[in-house]
Amino acid sequence: MKFRTIAATLLATGSLALVAPGRAEAAPEPSPCGAAATVKETLPNGTTWQLCWRINDRAGLVLNNVFLSSPRQPEPVQVLNSIRLAQLNVPYDSGDTEYNDLTEYGLGSYNMETLTGEDCKGGSARTGSDGGADPQQRELLCVSAEPAGLANRLHDYEYDEETGEGTEKVYSRQGHELVLRAISKVGWYEYVTEYRLGDTGQISARLGATGDLAPGEYSQADRGWPIGKEARDYATMHYHSAFWRVDFNIGGKGGETVEQYDTKLDGEGAMTAKLTTTRKTIAKEGSFNKADRRWWRVASPTSTNADGHKRSYELITGADDPYEGHPETQPDVTFTQANLCEKWASDNISDPECPLGIKTILDFAADKQKMTDPVMWVRVGFHHVPRDEDQSPMPMHWQGFDLAPRDFTAINPIAPDGRENVNGNPYPEEEPSTPSEPPASSAARN
Amino acid sequence: MGSYRKWGWGLGIATVTAVSAFGIASWQANAAPGDPSPGVGGMLPKVSDPDPVPEAAAGTGSDALTSTEVDKARAAALTPQLAADARGVTGEAGPEYLSADLGLDGSGREAELYFYDYKTDKLVKQVVDASTGKLVHSYSATGMQPPASPREATVALDLLLADPLSAGFKAAYADATGQAFAGKEGLNVTAHIYKAKPADTGASQCGKKRCVQLIVQTGDGQFINVTDVVVDLSGRKVARLS
DSSP states (O other), X not given: OHHHHHHHHHOOXXXXXXXXXXXXOOOSOOOSBOGGGEEEEEOTTSXXXXXXXXXXXXXXXXXXXXXXXXXXXXXXXXXXXXXXXXEEEEEBTTSSOEEETTTTTOSSGGGBOOOXXXXXXXXXXXXXXXXXXXXXXXXXXXXXXEEEXXXXXXXXXXXXXXXXXEEEEEEEEEEEEEEEEEEEEETTEEEEEEEEEETTSOEEEEEEEEEOOOTTOEEOTTTEEEOSSTTOOEEEOEEEEEEEEEEEOGGGOOOOEEEEEEEEEEEEOSSSEEEEEEEEEEOBOEEEOOOTTOEEEEEEEEEEOTTSOEEEEEEEEOSOOOOTTSXXXXXXXXXXXXXXXXXXXXXXXXXXXXXXXXXSHHHHHHTOOBOSSEEEEEEEEEEEOOOGGGOSSOOOEEEEEEEEEESSSSSOTTOOTTSTTOOSOSOTTSOOSSOSSOTTGGGOBO | OOOOOSOOOXXXXXXXXXOTTTTHHHHXXXXXXXXXOOOSTTOXXXXXXXXXXXXXXXXXXXXOOOHHHHHHHHHHHSOHHXXXXXXXXXXXXXXXXXXXXXXXXXXXXXXXXXXXXXXXXXXXXXXXXXXXXXXXXXXEEESOOOOOOHHHHHHHHHHHHTSTTHHHHHHHHHHHHSSOOOXXXXXXXXXXXXXXXXXXXXOTTBTTBOEEEEEEEOTTSOEEOOTTEEEETTTTEEEXXX
């Protein structure tokens, strides 16, 4: 427990300090959580997600110990140690108002809404503690399975050499997602924290905002938009910069490595441009920004799939407005060494046990520690220009990102029977045109 | 840092020990793996819908702290010295109790309780072993302002209503409701922490002192705008932001 040791040496604990023995060695690892905090559901295509949930007074919904299994990989394999929101920064374009909704207000405790109405229609409302100072057991988590559209399709033709006849077969499957949703009321806004766990193994994290626009924030035309009659009530434009903290624990083995991939034009081939993809290992803490064809993955050096490939998850970012008003709201992703004092992506100054001077993710990464247990901080911003339709309640606006499995299983978990042996080059007797290693490894640099 | 879990979710009954119900009910209530029936006619596929169970006395693993655990931890955290020396939001003896939770990203069952001492403007963190109920660590520091408790929000509203600056609030109330403000009954008030920014005047002490802004809603859901006002709970005074 590095956290306690560091804090104890750096802080004078003052008159309230007790003489306490050193922290006892941890007892044998407990079970991950009790039955009431467990979600374990199997989607129609056979993929099973299992996890623990709880509400933290500031972060709101926290998922722990997220495991994935599927019919061809029945033993549950851990994906995440935890995922949660890590800040929600809301500055108004007027420059006169700014909120840090997690650290100055909190998504949990008394701000957590009890599910009602159509909040959880078709799903299962789960009861748990609201994480308050005087904790209340309430219906707070909605668990549902939702259609995700056409998941895959293949119009196959099989030729039988013995009979000389061909058979056509169409594989066609609808996908589903296990959806976990909790709702927080933060002033006039209502925020929906949602995780969508797909039968493909994909995890989508997103934050929805509804409720009402701030009732007292009005500006002129260059900072607002008229939402009432004529050109009078210019509701002030503003930002929602959301941060998530993602702690992988792939295969339960920890110690993941972080890699960045970039693809660049590389001359001309016989017909068209050549492109080359390179991998950069991110060994030390740092912040990174998107570029065309750039992506990151967190890979386990020790947990491999049945093909012998490292299990990993890839960060897929989407719509995003970086906020240039603060340095910490500009990087798209920051990787840091796990540290229990590093809780909030900004405004991280509310724990007397922890050193001062680690206020934002940029401070967390500033000493460029070597990462043996990386934590991923993902920022997604949305510049909200109000419109007439935002009254009232405001239609939900969403921001978020996806984590896609890359080589978590040897073939995808919802591949239908009949395709389970399609894995690799179907004509192995023919020489491949390039070395058989994944493209990037030969071009690896640090 | 706690990433190397020794347990795992094995198959079937392999891990059924302390929590015998873990996973079993929901597993069986579900469609069997591979069951291709996604529901019909646009219906959602089924998920299990377990009946809520009574809150356990003690939690397991990453479970939220139970009411029993919080009560025990509060008793241990409020040491005689803290109860005697610290002051709450109205100046009464004993610190202001703010929150209790497991360590946010840790893996143990240690309750972290936060109190605010209005006498010294220190945030006090008391760490209690949730299973033994014993206080194991104590920390305090100035300049730290976690979210306000409901009681602090209520006290802040009282301070505002007793201040001449509440005239603006009362006028906004009358505008919104068509009625003169007759008292705080029926109002729903929440508070968010306010920390002074460099350009602020009038509330520059906020951050070192504990200050809030209020969000006030009438019984019928109308917001009364008071975002131009800051209540300094430490100094028991009200300021208008310029």
